[in-house]
Amino acid sequence: MHKANSLREPAEPEKSPSQNTQLIEAINLCHSFGDQDVLQDISLTLHRGEIITLIGPNGAGKSTLLKILLGLLKPSSGEVWRRPNLRIGFMPQKIQIDPTLPMTVERFLALGKQANLKPDADDTTISSQQILEDLNLQALLNKPIQKISGGEMQRVLLARALCTRPQLLVLDEPVQGVDIQGQSEIYQYINQIRNEYQYGILMVSHDLHIVMKHTDQVLCLNRHICCSGHPQEVSQSEDFITLFGEHDPAIAVYEHHHNPHVCGHSHGDGHIHLHHPDQESDSK
Amino acid sequence: MFEFSPFLATALIGGIGLALISAPLGVFVVWQRQSYFGATLAHSALLGVSLALLMQTNLSGTIIVVSLLIAWGIFTLNHTQQLSSDTLLGILAHSSLALGLILISLQDSVQIDLMGYLFGDILSLNQNDLILIAVTGVLIALFYWKHWRDMLNITLNSELAQVEGTEVKKVQLQFILLLAFMIALSMKMVGVLLVTSLLIIPAAAARRLSHTPEQMLGWSLILGVLSVLTGIAGSYWYDLPTGPAIVMMATLIFGLLLFKKQ
Numbered sequence: 001m002h003k004a005n006s007l008r009e010p011a012e013p014e015k016s017p018s019q020n021t022q023l024i025e026a027i028n029l030c031h032s033f034g035d036q037d038v039l040q041d042i043s044l045t046l047h048r049g050e051i052i053t054l055i056g057p058n059g060a061g062k063s064t065l066l067k068i069l070l071g072l073l074k075p076s077s078g079e080v081w082r083r084p085n086l087r088i089g090f091m092p093q094k095i096q097i098d099p100t101l102p103m104t105v106e107r108f109l110a111l112g113k114q115a116n117l118k119p120d121a122d123d124t125t126i127s128s129q130q131i132l133e134d135l136n137l138q139a140l141l142n143k144p145i146q147k148i149s150g151g152e153m154q155r156v157l158l159a160r161a162l163c164t165r166p167q168l169l170v171l172d173e174p175v176q177g178v179d180i181q182g183q184s185e186i187y188q189y190i191n192q193i194r195n196e197y198q199y200g201i202l203m204v205s206h207d208l209h210i211v212m213k214h215t216d217q218v219l220c221l222n223r224h225i226c227c228s229g230h231p232q233e234v235s236q237s238e239d240f241i242t243l244f245g246e247h248d249p250a251i252a253v254y255e256h257h258h259n260p261h262v263c264g265h266s267h268g269d270g271h272i273h274l275h276h277p278d279q280e281s282d283s284k
Numbered sequence: 285m286f287e288f289s290p291f292l293a294t295a296l297i298g299g300i301g302l303a304l305i306s307a308p309l310g311v312f313v314v315w316q317r318q319s320y321f322g323a324t325l326a327h328s329a330l331l332g333v334s335l336a337l338l339m340q341t342n343l344s345g346t347i348i349v350v351s352l353l354i355a356w357g358i359f360t361l362n363h364t365q366q367l368s369s370d371t372l373l374g375i376l377a378h379s380s381l382a383l384g385l386i387l388i389s390l391q392d393s394v395q396i397d398l399m400g401y402l403f404g405d406i407l408s409l410n411q412n413d414l415i416l417i418a419v420t421g422v423l424i425a426l427f428y429w430k431h432w433r434d435m436l437n438i439t440l441n442s443e444l445a446q447v448e449g450t451e452v453k454k455v456q457l458q459f460i461l462l463l464a465f466m467i468a469l470s471m472k473m474v475g476v477l478l479v480t481s482l483l484i485i486p487a488a489a490a491r492r493l494s495h496t497p498e499q500m501l502g503w504s505l506i507l508g509v510l511s512v513l514t515g516i517a518g519s520y521w522y523d524l525p526t527g528p529a530i531v532m533m534a535t536l537i538f539g540l541l542l543f544k545k546q
Contacts, residue, residue: 070446090444090447092441097440098317098439100314102499104495
């Protein structure tokens with residue numbers, strides 16, 4: 001049995017089945033910059049195979065909370081428990097690379113691979129080759145990283161996060177700068193790898209309508225957690241409506257169902273290769 | 285036409301050594317857009333000089349300590365004050381230079397070659413400096429042997445690097461320490477005002493020739509040594525001030541490479 005080597009033991013010594021799959025837990029986090037409170041009393045728990053989406057307006061403290069969970073920032077009070085030796089794959093929100101640095105996409109991805117990883121028995125993992133194929137990155141490998149488009153960059157960053165063989169994926173605005181079809185594809189791909197490899201996924205988004213479908217739990221953040229739960233409940237809760245307004249039915253969410261039997265368009269560059277397109281149609 | 289005096293030998297060996305320790309630090313200064321940070325450390329070196337004269341302490345050692353204090357000041361002020369780091373660097377660079385000049389002017393008992401500190405005097409390099417340059421060179425080689433990959437990852441995105449397990453703060457601190465060493469030593473050759481050019485110009489010129497970070501390191505080593513050698517030669521034959529001659533040769537190489545198609 002694993003014991004926490006650093007921050008804290010799990011709350012109860014008797015492990016319930018759910019605690020075996022628990023990846024990260026935040027307990028009563030508070031944070032302030034100077035005299036400004038940014039986060040108040042945030043608690044959350046993420047298990048394997050679970051997707052939690054953090055939404056909230058600008059300035060709600062989403063990035064601060066993410067930094068605390070990633071261990072980049074110490075909270076003013078409260079604790080973070082991480083599963084011992086938790087491997088986190090992180091996809092930062094934006095990355096700026098000076099054009100004077102000569103670096104190809106391939107080198108960028110190679111720099112992320114951790115050399116000292118021991119394969120563990122309980123992990124089903126995805127090979128780097130598979131990641132490149134799924135995210136359709138082979139054609140980009142020899143390009144300078146500064147010359148690829150915003151959407152391509154998001155796929156490269158996702159690939160780098162996946163190459164570290166994570167147990168927990170933390171994605172900060174994963175579809176920023178991606179066109180609407182690409183967004184739907186990225187979300188479907190994230191859902192698919194969650195189903196296949198049981199990664200726990202924590203992501204931040206400000207576009208709530210499109211992320212909702214596969215998310216197990218939505219946390220609506222505005223310094224404190226103003227509502228949380230299954231997407232359906234959250235979108236009908238009063239706090240949510242006050243914060244974001246009602247779901248505008250005029251914003252239709254386009255979902256890309258690539259089924260070669262029905263749809264004959266070319267499956268060329270820029271597409272993500274979903275393993276089993278048929279599985280995706282259950283949600284219609 | 286060419287007489288090989290011991291002074292010249294020391295100058296040549298020292299110059300080559302300084303080019304070899306500047307280039308590896310310079311590529312990261314360029315990649316991380318830290319040239320103004322380097323310039324600030326260099327300007328503060330004059331404050332180090334005047335304090336060393338005032339307190340009768342070791343020159344290079346005092347410069348290194350002052351540079352580190354300034355670097356520490358930049359980091360803490362950056363996190364607590366509402367100033368852009370650009371403005372903050374400008375304030376620290378010039379106030380430390382001004383304070384250095386004032387402190388030097390107060391010491392009228394000592395004959396001080398102010399021009400030598402501002403623009404360099406390669407003939408002031410001595411045996412001790414050569415040893416310090418060699419030691420710094422070894423430290424830099426060890427640092428990159430252990431942390432080259434870490435430094436590249438920090439350059440790409442420091443938060444991502446930290447999540448992936450790089451000890452960002454520790455590595456950055458070591459880098460700044462080496463930068464302070466390099467500035468304290470090169471100041472004698474090219475002077476406070478021109479030190480940053482040794483970091484920036486060979487690296488910028490090397491960009492045109494390189495397709496990987498390692499190639500850029502290699503080319504900046506070669507171009508840095510070439511600038512120093514041609515600069516010293518120009519200074520020897522045409523009686524030019526050595527520091528400015530080295531900087532102009534580096535700039536000439538940079539300019540010529542701009543014509544190269546990438």
